[in-house]
Amino acid sequence: MSTPETDNNNSTCEISFCAILLESARRYSALADTVFNISVQQSNFASTISGQRMTLAKLTIQKQTDFTVIFGGKELETYQTTEQKDSAIEMWEDCLSFDEVIQKILEENDAAKWEPVILGLQSAIEKGDVFLKNIISGRDNADIWQCQNCGAARFTTGQPEICSICDSQTNWMVGIEINEADEA
Numbered sequence: 001m002s003t004p005e006t007d008n009n010n011s012t013c014e015i016s017f018c019a020i021l022l023e024s025a026r027r028y029s030a031l032a033d034t035v036f037n038i039s040v041q042q043s044n045f046a047s048t049i050s051g052q053r054m055t056l057a058k059l060t061i062q063k064q065t066d067f068t069v070i071f072g073g074k075e076l077e078t079y080q081t082t083e084q085k086d087s088a089i090e091m092w093e094d095c096l097s098f099d100e101v102i103q104k105i106l107e108e109n110d111a112a113k114w115e116p117v118i119l120g121l122q123s124a125i126e127k128g129d130v131f132l133k134n135i136i137s138g139r140d141n142a143d144i145w146q147c148q149n150c151g152a153a154r155f156t157t158g159q160p161e162i163c164s165i166c167d168s169q170t171n172w173m174v175g176i177e178i179n180e181a182d183e184a
Contacts, residue, residue, distance in 0.1 A: 013071040013079065017105065018057045020069060023079070024098055025053035031091045035131075038088055040148050040172050042131045046095070049124055056117065067109060075101045092132040099125050134175070144176040 028050035036043040060066045071079050078101050081094060103121045106114040146153045147163040149172045154160055159173055 011072060011076065013076050015069055015071065015079075016066050017069055017109075018060045018066045020079070020102060020105070021053045021057035021060065024095070024102060025050045025057065027091075027095050027098060028053065031088070031095050034091050035088045035135075037171050038135060039131070039174065041174050042088075042134075045127065045131065049095075052120070069105055075104070088135055089132065092128060092135065096125055096128045096132065099128070145173045146176050148172045148174055 028046045032043045032046035032050060035046060078094075078097050099121050103118055103125070106118050106121075111118065144153050144155055145160055147166060147168050149168040150163060150166040152163055152165040153176065154164060159170055159175070161170055162168065163172065
């Protein structure tokens with residue numbers, strides 16, 4: 001695996017695709033730890049994505065499909081972001097923007113070959129956007145909250161502090177939206 005080489009004159013960085021996947025895995029792993037206090041569901045999702053990126057990096061090496069990427073401009077800025085993010089919102093935004101960079105790399109490399117990975121990235125971005133919107137909106141608009149530990153549902157405005165059945169804390173409670181069609 002090659003190490004990043006930066007060309008200071010042109011503001012570019014040359015790095016292997018495998019290293020990019022491992023950086024994505026690291027970011028999602030940090031996100032999983034941060035969002036656990038907000039939502040176990042989000043934490044599990046971020047942890048799963050981290051594992052998938054590590055597996056993809058391993059397969060990239062095993063199948064000898066690694067390639068060199070030259071970053072420049074906004075992609076380079078996104079890759080080089082190293083400062084500690086202070087909030088779950090910033091961390092979600094960072095992971096999702098990095099996913100968009102990875103998707104662009106694959107589309108430019110050989111979109112047909114990488115199509116299943118590109119579709120997986122698109123799915124992760126869509127679900128991540130939903131989680132990000134849930135955090136931004138405060139998740140307090142739901143009328144039904146379901147405990148991810150025991151499955152109990154509770155009708156209430158605002159997120160319950162604990163589950164009334166198993167005493168799980170707030171981060172285990174997930175808001176459930178009711179569609180008009182469901183109520184009929």
